[in-house]
Amino acid sequence: MYKVKVFVTLRESVLDPQGTVVKSSLHSLNYQEVTDVRIGKYMELTIEKSDQPIDEAVKEMCERLLANVVIEDYRYEIEEAVAQ
Amino acid sequence: MYKVKVFVTLRESVLDPQGTVVKSSLHSLNYQEVTDVRIGKYMELTIEKSDQPIDEAVKEMCERLLANVVIEDYRYEIEEAVAQ
Numbered sequence: 090m091y092k093v094k095v096f097v098t099l100r101e102s103v104l105d106p107q108g109t110v111v112k113s114s115l116h117s118l119n120y121q122e123v124t125d126v127r128i129g130k131y132m133e134l135t136i137e138k139s140d141q142p143i144d145e146a147v148k149e150m151c152e153r154l155l156a157n158v159v160i161e162d163y164r165y166e167i168e169e170a171v172a173q
Numbered sequence: 174m175y176k177v178k179v180f181v182t183l184r185e186s187v188l189d190p191q192g193t194v195v196k197s198s199l200h201s202l203n204y205q206e207v208t209d210v211r212i213g214k215y216m217e218l219t220i221e222k223s224d225q226p227i228d229e230a231v232k233e234m235c236e237r238l239l240a241n242v243v244i245e246d247y248r249y250e251i252e253e254a255v256a257q
Contacts, residue, residue, distance in 0.1 A: 090208075096215050111216070114238055120230065122223040124174075131180050131215035132195070139206040146204065154198055 091136045091143050094166045097156045098129035129161075135170075143167055175220045175227050179249045181240045182213035213245075219254075227251055 099105050108126040115123045132155060136143065147165050156163040183189050192210040199207045216239060220227065231249050240247040 125219035135209035
């Protein structure tokens with residue numbers, strides 16, 4: 090069994106309106122020192138072993154469903170876990 | 174200057190309908206080996222040095238705005254970065 094952590098972030102060149110709102114909310118809470126906020130998604134997947142190599146499977150899932158590769162970047166961490 | 178990564182996830186006991194939908198989408202794409210999906214938020218903050226210790230400031234921001242501590246857990250990583 091694997092525990093996979095997937096991080097999906099907007100590409101640098103893409104505007105992040107949600108991040109802008111969070112930044113101005115932090116400013117109005119008096120955290121003027123915050124100069125930039127970027128918001129992304131974080132996913133934890135639990136995956137059983139299968140015939141397909143895990144690395145290849147996760148890459149495919151990201152490309153096909155989890156990330157919109159036109160405007161988003163993704164990275165992932167795979168951890169082997171002992172079934173409980 | 175600090176780069177701070179914040180991870181906000183739903184507590185274990187809280188249902189994650191968005192994760193359930195992603196899981197069934199993955200199943201319909203033929204990734205039957207995925208047994209669980211949990212979806213959270215990932216935020217990257219850029220913060221200038223200030224009088225308040227960074228660790229304390231980030232904790233406060235999480236508690237006051239970034240996470241809903243009733244149903245969400247958060248953790249963060251602080252990295253000191255050289256201003257460019």
